[in-house]
Amino acid sequence: MIDKYIATDAQRRVAGGRREPLRHVLRSQVRDILLERIIDGDYLPGARLVETQIARELGVSQAPVREALRDLESFGVVESHAFRGAQVRNPSRAELLEAYPVRAALESMAAREAATRITEVQLDELERLIDRMVHLADEGNAHEQAVANAEFHGLIIEAAQNRTLARLWSFLEPWARTYLTAVRSGVDLHELALRHRKVLEPLRRRDPEAAAAAMHQHLLDASAWLRVG
Secondary structure: HHHHHEEEEEOOOHHHOOOOOOOOOOHHHHHHHHHHHHHOOOOOOOOOEEEHHHHHHHHHHHHHHHHHHHHHHHHHEEEEEEEEEEEEEEOOOOHHHHHHHHHHHHHHHHHHHHHHOOHHHHHHHHOOOOOOOHHHHHOHHHHHHOOOOHHHHHHHHHHOOOHHHHHHHHHHHEEEEHHHHHOOOOOHHHHHHOOOOEEEHHHHOOHHHHHHHHHHHHHHOOOOHHHHO
């Protein structure tokens, strides 16, 4: 049920921006819905997350909403303040920068493992995502490009077929996808899109070491752009 809700969230909107109520949603399901909305930009950095409002909208009690917000706080994407409640975090540039070497280590390992396991269908999907990033660069749509960017990296994580790696990556990825567009002023969106081909090429050759090296450099370059952006 939760997958159906997330996949059709836009269709569930009715007049006035409201969504149809969703019954029997547990803590993890509420957390996933809220995280998806944060990632998609429905809740921007600094936006308040009101327990009563979310509970009413989803048709649940406040208890699973409160627990879900605590989970998101542990992820680092939500923060709570006395008398003000919860809001979406706006992490500093320094926090983002310190996460990139960790991502580089995780994702280079994923690229190495994916090189021998990735399917032709997945490779074609990576190509399609690069084309989409280029198209979004033409439109100047940095937010949607960040979403496609995250899909590209997530697909490589999936192709690696390493559940432990995927769990660790999931703690870092929401920050990168949600906030990258807010701090990368001056970055050439076309260059950013086309750089992903350097990661795709060794994956197509099924070259594990070259794929790992390309991914590691890709993320270190992204970190350098954030540092000067």
